[in-house]
Amino acid sequence: MSAAATKKAPEKAGKKSVETAPESSGSGATAKNIVQKIWDAHVVTRIEGHPNVFAIDLMLLHEVTSAQAFQLIETRGIQVFDPTRLLATIDHSTPTRQNRWEIYDEAARTQVETLRSNCKKHNIPFLDFDSGKQGIVHVVGPELGVTQPGMTIVCGDSHTSTHGAFGALAFGVGTSEVAHVMATGCLLQKQPQSMKVEFKGRFRRGVYAKDAILKLIGEIGVGGANGHVIEYVGEAVRAMSMEERMTVCNMSIECGARAGLIAPDETTFNYLKGRAHAPCAEKWDEAVEYWKSFASDENAKYDKSVVIDLDKLEPIVTWGTNPAQSVSLGERIPKLETMAANDKAVAVRALEYTKLKEQQVLEGTPVEWAFVGSCTNGRIEDLRIVAEILKGRKVNPAVTMYVVPGSEAVMKRCQEEGLDEIFRAAGADFRMPGCSMCLAMNDDQVPPGKRCISSSNRNFVGRQGPDSITHLASPATVAASAIAGCITSPAQYV
Template identity: 50%
Template sequence: MDKPKTLFEKVWERHVVKSRESEPDLLYVDFHLMHEVTSPHAFNMLRQMGRKVRRPDLTLATMDHQVPTTNLDKPVQDKIAAEQMDALYKNSEEFGVKMLPWGSKGQGIVHVIGPERGLTQPGMVIVCGDSHTSTHGAFGSLAFGIGISEVAHVLATQTLPQRKPKTMAVNIEGKLPSDVTAKDLILGILQQIGTDGGVGHVIEYRGEAIRSLSMEGRMTVCNMSIEGGARAGMIAPDEVTFEYLKGRSNSPTGEDWDEAVSAWKELYSDEEAVFDKEIYIDASKLKPFTTWGTTPAQTIPLDSKIPYPTNETEKRALEYMGLKPGISIKDLEVDAVFIGSCTNARIEDLRAAATVVKGHKVKEGLRAIVVPGSMNIKEQAEIEGLADIFIDAGFEWRSAGCSMCVGMNDDILQSGQRSASTSNRNFEGRQGKGARTHLVSPSVAAATAVIGRFASVTDLNKEEVTQ
């Protein structure tokens, strides 16, 4: 009888091309995603080696990190951004790689366009020169970020040497409270495991709370696996996964679809499978969260007070964030609200935020922007009237890109400004030199934009009653 295996072990073993003792396994890569920032040097390495792209049909390039999200009809003003975008265009053309240029239909954040086009499928090994490639693990794929030399290796060979990580299970049992979103769930997980809790492991998220999430919610959870130090995050595919993929442009059809689903249903951790590390979380005790410090693990419930520092790292975080221990997080005023990023810029996220802001106005003096995750999502949001709701409320409605998540082009904060952001990182200077970032869900971001202080939807409803 075969040894019981985890989901990760099943996917890994199916992709091993060569395995030798004391050496990394050589893995076959099913799909490779690229963007303009980490690709130029990789293509230069191919030229130096005199190599071609082994399987150009298994690589898709898009422009996302550096692209402006306004003035698509004008030349790119940022010199570095323009150079990187031009390089990706020319490299893709020279090496025969399909590329989605800035502003084109289908262009968008690399971890948004893969799933929406049906390119991300269960059981795959997917790589990209970006740490948040873990997003795709929501489909039961093994997806992780790689370095520039590894990008070149994949381009040249469609394989990648990798040492096998350990396995970790995060079990979230019970039902999530009605006001707790997928973003709150992953922030709660990070609060418990810390930024190094998953180092050297691939995390599988399991339990009733995970199964209850939509695919968009599952992508949000897996997206931030890297913030806990994990190599990747995975969720076993189920009917929710299959329904999301059915009918997408690159999904199987007809008999091929039936065969694919039959194979995907085998992608789960066997009942007796043993994980190297396992933790349990009671979903019913989770609340809407926000970060207070400079790592995603420095997180507290929205109804809490800023904690007193227990070490020098926390003391430095408080100083950088301009916070005093003991004050309520809800007393903090914000200068900006950002709804976007590969974590929370999908159509479901925009619908949630629009539902909250409908009929309201952004607090006077506060800057609020919405950046869809792809041009397809932008179009869909405009068809549904979501864009009109945001614009009427006083939000800036932008085109697709990473935008303020990475603080590039004009989408940055000024030093000392405080933001409520649906992105994935709140590091020092992440959204601009001296900027102070608090990570929140789309619903909290929307309520905060209206009230001007950190607020939940419940707080917004209460304020309406008292007015």
């Protein structure tokens, strides 16, 4: 895993510096954190005054941010560098009704067909409808075992940070950079800074990984981790399942982090073992040894650190129009006069949009919609929690509830476990997999002026449809609120 020192440099380049191979643990060398280790293992050239040529191990593609990238490389007559490091699916603009092969929106249909044909043309594996593998790009990568520790992973989607749960350095890029990776397998990158976030303590009943990450974002703000990659550490993180870790890493971008990751451990290896694209039996032990080498060294340094205590954490729900504007249930929306001038202006606009007032208690606010799904909380464990709460109960007649599995595999699992029956019996609409109402690119939209409690990741203005109002929460809080017809703590239901 030694990183390369560049052999040649363009004439204009500054002086080269030869760098040493990363050490896997202490042994007298400078202690490194996981971010530095993965970085060093993927630097192709290191030229002073230039960004690094940085190797990308896996790029995931979806229909919305890839077409223009294919156009770019085709215009220049460049072949795809290595299709075995690319994987595509359709998720953002696809319908979630039963007959989803028929896409009514012409532009969305063209977008899906364009990706389908681009993948065929360039020999890129494509997970189509009814392949048994289609789904939200950040749900299917881990399911298939293509997301592995120590890798660098990109996708034209900011929630690529999800894959960091496996100890991969995974980050969102724009379409131009998608084209760069298609063409070269590399990106030009500057090394990010690192930030340590420690989750201490244990979750109380009715409190989940989603509440923990919302708490962090609320503490440090939507730009609190700009320029940094977060490593999540602490006993609470070690105790989390892979799916909970994915929820945490997924929302790293919501505090501005370039990525978020968690060092791999037995939980990671157990999850990966036997997955379709995980290493085969003969290579397994070797792979695990390699993966373990990426864990941060003891005494590794970080540019920033934060500690979040979970012992007293309560379910969190957002009240505003960014994911940092949140409170614990039972807590009041903050007083405007306690805020800095800039934050106050943002809060005033947000409260006007969400039709709430400072000092108001969120609990009890009526909701008309409830959404469970997305790359944040659309996995089987999320749906099991929702089913547990809905079982033998009814969604309030004033509420329309969508339950959208993150992938075909999740959907199948729900059917095998009978969860789909529970959702239907409760009056929820169990739909086909996709991003759905998280960003409302398809027909799944919260109507104007309506209020939705949602397990997704963004409560931006108009995110779930023009003039829709979003309250982000854990799947359990969404389920409890759907039953009650108003924002409600799940504690009494679990």
